[in-house]
Structures are given as structure tokens and as C-alpha cells.
Amino acid sequence: MNFEHFLEIIPKIRKSELPGIDSQFKMAPEMRKKLGKQFDIDKRKPKKSAVLALFYPKEEQMYMAFILRKTYKGVHSNQIGFPGGKQEEEDKDFKATALRETEEEIGVNPVDVKVFKQLSDIYIPPSNFVVKSFMGYMRHTPEFILQEEEVERLIQIPIKDILSEHYVSSKRITTSYAVDIDVPVFTFTEPVLWGATAMIVSEIKDILTNNLERN
Numbered sequence: 001m002n003f004e005h006f007l008e009i010i011p012k013i014r015k016s017e018l019p020g021i022d023s024q025f026k027m028a029p030e031m032r033k034k035l036g037k038q039f040d041i042d043k044r045k046p047k048k049s050a051v052l053a054l055f056y057p058k059e060e061q062m063y064m065a066f067i068l069r070k071t072y073k074g075v076h077s078n079q080i081g082f083p084g085g086k087q088e089e090e091d092k093d094f095k096a097t098a099l100r101e102t103e104e105e106i107g108v109n110p111v112d113v114k115v116f117k118q119l120s121d122i123y124i125p126p127s128n129f130v131v132k133s134f135m136g137y138m139r140h141t142p143e144f145i146l147q148e149e150e151v152e153r154l155i156q157i158p159i160k161d162i163l164s165e166h167y168v169s170s171k172r173i174t175t176s177y178a179v180d181i182d183v184p185v186f187t188f189t190e191p192v193l194w195g196a197t198a199m200i201v202s203e204i205k206d207i208l209t210n211n212l213e214r215n
Contacts, residue, residue, distance in 0.1 A: 001212075027168075052136055064159060067153070070152050081156060105151055106142070112139075186198055
């Protein structure tokens with residue numbers, strides 16, 4: 001997908017309905033699906049955070065930016081995710097949170113980002129967070145500046161790979177809440193992409209696919 005083609009489908013994406021939990025659960029572990037139906041999230045008083053799925057042109061194709069987080073004592077240690085984080089008091093709204101965190105973690109100026117779609121909320125049981133996700137794009141290839149304290153490395157994935165079924169698989173892993181379980185994964189990078197980030201990518205993938213078919 002090149003930049004011009006991407007711009008053509010943005011108006012359709014803005015108007016389209018979200019695929020929601022059905023799309024997210026395509027990439028959710030079975031245990032996560034059961035947890036999602038067993039309890040009232042509001043009663044758990046979850047913390048709130050926001051992330052940004054950033055699209056940009058590179059080498060005549062569209063890409064999306066991910067980060068590999070540093071190894072630390074936490075449930076998301078050494079995992080691939082979107083730039084983002086917890087909402088702060090100074091943030092006007094969750095979109096502002098996603099843009100601020102993206103600037104802090106990968107050095108992208110919010111002025112250069114056009115946010116065009118908010119995705120379905122996703123709840124992460126191990127950390128008790130509700131994540132607000134946004135899709136945004138830039139008109140040029142960013143000059144990334146990584147936050148050394150939190151980001152191990154930047155991962156850039158072509159949209160054509162995200163849309164491909166070739167990179168959908170499963171793997172047995174040990175998580176913060178279970179040992180040696182089989183989980184759906186995206187294999188376009190190492191380590192593999194799984195968990196909440198994979199669930200968000202699944203919804204993005206369905207949104208893009210649905211609107212490309214209508215184009």
C-alpha cells in the first residue's frame with residue numbers, strides 16, 4: 001500500500017463502524033477470552049492509558065511503528081507494543097495522551113500527526129488497564145528519537161505484512177498469569193507480537209481490509 005492509496009481510504013475508515021471485540025479476539029488467548037466474559041471491568045476500577053498506531057510513508061510503502069520495551073519488573077517487560085502510556089493530569093484527553101507519549105518514546109512531534117480514528121477499548125487484566133487506541137498518520141518518514149530509559153528498539157512493519165495472513169500463527173509461551181499456554185501471534189518480527197497489541201493490530205487489520213475491499 002503506497003501513501004496515495006492510504007489517503008484514499010481514510011475518509012472511508014473515518015465513517016466505518018469498528019469491528020470491535022470480535023476482531024480483537026481473533027488474536028486473543030483462550031484464557032483471555034474467558035476472562036473478558038467473567039467479570040465486570042468497571043468494578044475493577046481500571047487505570048487508563050492510550051496508545052498510537054502511527055502510519056507513515058517509507059521507501060514508497062506505508063509502514064506502522066512499534067517499540068520493543070526494555071526488560072524491567074513488570075507485566076509488559078521486553079514486549080512489543082505501540083508507543084503510549086498512562087494518562088497524566090495535564091492531558092486534555094486520551095488522544096493527547098497518545099500523542100504526548102509517542103513524542104516522549106519515539107520523538108515524533110504531535111503537530112506532524114493527523115489522528116483519524118479511535119479504535120475499540122481493550123482491557124488488560126494482568127495490569128488492570130483499559131487502553132484507548134488511536135490511528136494516526138504522517139506525510140513524511142519520521143526521524144525517530146528513542147527514549148533510552150524505556151525503549152529497547154524501534155520496529156517498523158510494512159502495512160502489506162500486517163494485511164497478510166502469512167504472518168498469523170500460534171506459539172506456546174509463559175505469561176505473567178499462565179505457564180506454557182498456546183497464544184495467537186503475529187510473526188513479522190522477533191520477538192513475536194502477541195497479547196493486547198496483537199488484538200489491537202487485529203482490529204486495525206480488519207478495518208484496513210474492509211475498506212480496501214470497498215475502494
